[in-house]
Amino acid sequence: MRYLPLTQPDRDAMLAVIGAGSIDDLFVDVPEAARLSGPIHDLPNHASELAVERHMTALARQNTVAGEVPFFLGAGAYRHHVPASVDHLIQRGEFLTAYTPYQPEIAQGTLQMLFEFQTQVARLLGTDVANASMYDGSTACWEAIGMARRITRKGKAILSGGLHPHYVSVAKTMAKYTGDHLETAAPALTAETDVDALIAAIDGDTSCVVVQYPDILGRIADLTPLADACHANKALLIAVVTEPVALGAITSPGEMDADIVVGEGQSLGVGLQFGGPYVGLMGCKDKYIRQMPGRFCGETVDAEGRRGFVLTLSTREQHIRREKATSNICTNSGLCALAFSIHMTLLGEAGLRRLAGINHAAACRAADRLAKVRGVELVTETFFNEFTLKLPVEARPVVRTLADRGILAGVSLGRLYPGEDALANGLIVAVTETTTAEDVETLAAALEEVLA
Incomplete structure (x- = not known):
């Protein structure tokens, strides 16, 4: 039986405070065709645990493995x-049940892991610094666009036609609430990338150019001319990497002077998992670190001179007043970040290149x-x-x-x-x-x- 502690007068009072006429008004952003008007009629009201297990197993057998x-x-x-040792280690209780390390004195293991993760990501992306992970690649891409707006105080972002359309879709959804203007295009089915067109589109109102590397068609371009053009117009270059294993073979975006590099870390340590959860990567130049969303772990020494780890910067809304936060995405997919870090550690630089x-x-x-x-x-x-x-x-x-x-x-x-x-x-x-x-x-x- 559901337990609903609030009475109807309680609910009416809350709706009046926020200016909503009914609870349905809170869901106006959900298309009406996607809303349920009642119970799901195809589902029974109740079933035994054994019956549910059998039914779910039958459904699972319809999947292609x-x-x-x-x-x-x-x-x-x-x-x-993904080596079996990755799953074995992330299943350890001290990692599997760990939460946000608010108290560093009892979370040294988690903090050290995140510190090592940051080091690995920064080296992989070719950036000065990296944060302690993001939700996933698409939201990390949007966070980079928002970060560019804060840095440049300009609101036009140019998105490459080679950027994954799902990433573009997430950016468009978020831009509706921030006022950012996004210039987008579909890719051309050609061997050439759209770098020249992106350079031509940059003007004085451009906050950033977002380019995927390799792009959605798999093409690889030299980003150096694009970075130079961005900087000549006081704009930032944001590079998006959806396949981090590629960086074991090709020049990193940071080495080509990209200002912010984001990506999806799923390829290392994290299985396909029906599309998630995954883990977002984010790095940038050192001078932009205070505008970076998420949080950073740092190394220090305690009162007795012993090595220790702490949350050095925590600019997300879990840790700071909401109006001062650089992001309101709380989840940083910590367990997936651990899996990424374990896989990277097992490979090492030579193993990743191989x-x-x-x-x-x-x-x-x-x-x-x-x-x-x-x-x-x-x-x-x-x-x-x-x-x-x-x-x-x-x-x-x-x-x-x-x-x-x-x-x-x-x-x-x-x-x-x-x-x-x-x-x-x-x-x-x-x-x-x-x-x-x-x-x-x-x-x-x-x-x-x-x-x-």
Whole structure:
């Protein structure tokens, strides 16, 4: 039985204070078609625990398990091998049940882990500093745009056409409440990136330019000219990395003078997990650290001279007056950050570079084989472990047909950009160390049959 401690007069009084006529007024931002008008009729009012377990197990069997079929999905979430020791260590009680380290004297383990995580992320992104993680890559991207507005006091952000459309969608949602003006575009299905167009679009009102690296089509560009153009107009360059393993092989955005670098850390230590929870990465130049959202762990010494760790900067609203906070996203996905850090520690720098090399070599072999399929064109000339193919027909039906055959062939651009006819034939294919030569041949043979 539900326990509702508030009476109707209590609820009426609260609604009157906030100026709402009814509880329904609190949900006006939710489209009416998406709201429930009553109970979900397909669900029984009650069931035994055994019946629920059987029903949920039957539903779970309808899923396609990533590790059991040829798997080429990417576009922001990647299947990598996660060592068993990662899960073993994050399951330890002192980590699994840890909460925000408000009391440093009893949270030294958590604080030290976050300090090490920050060091790893800063080195990976090529930035002076990094925070103790964000919610995920898309929200970290928006936080960087908000950070650029605070620094430059300008409100126009230029978003590359190569930026993941889900990241663009999150930014548009948040910008509705901040007044930021976002200039966006869809990518062109070409080998060239839109760096020159981005440079041409920068003006005196631009707060930042946001570019993905590698971009949604897998293309890799030199960001140095773009950084120079941003700085000439007193704007910031924000680089977004959705595949951090790539930074084991290519120059980091920070080395190309990006001011803020954000990304998704899922590839390291965190499984696909049906799309989350994931972990956001964020680093920047040292001079912008006080405008950075989230929190920072620092190293110090105690009264007896012993090494210790503390929360050095805590500018999110959990720790500071709300009007002074740089962000109101409380979650920093601490357990996922731990998994990321453990995986990075197990790899080390040499291991990460070797893993990146394996990924790139496998992707090159796959691209060469798939480009030999009649009618298939390899669009991406420079890539890491993800590239785009142009099929002779619309890609979405092909992906569905192959999925019915137990082959997850990739992500169709038509799914990501509905209504963009020029992109309908595009297919994004991701290849990692988990992809075998047999998987590639299976995909190629199936494509040859379907496209015949």
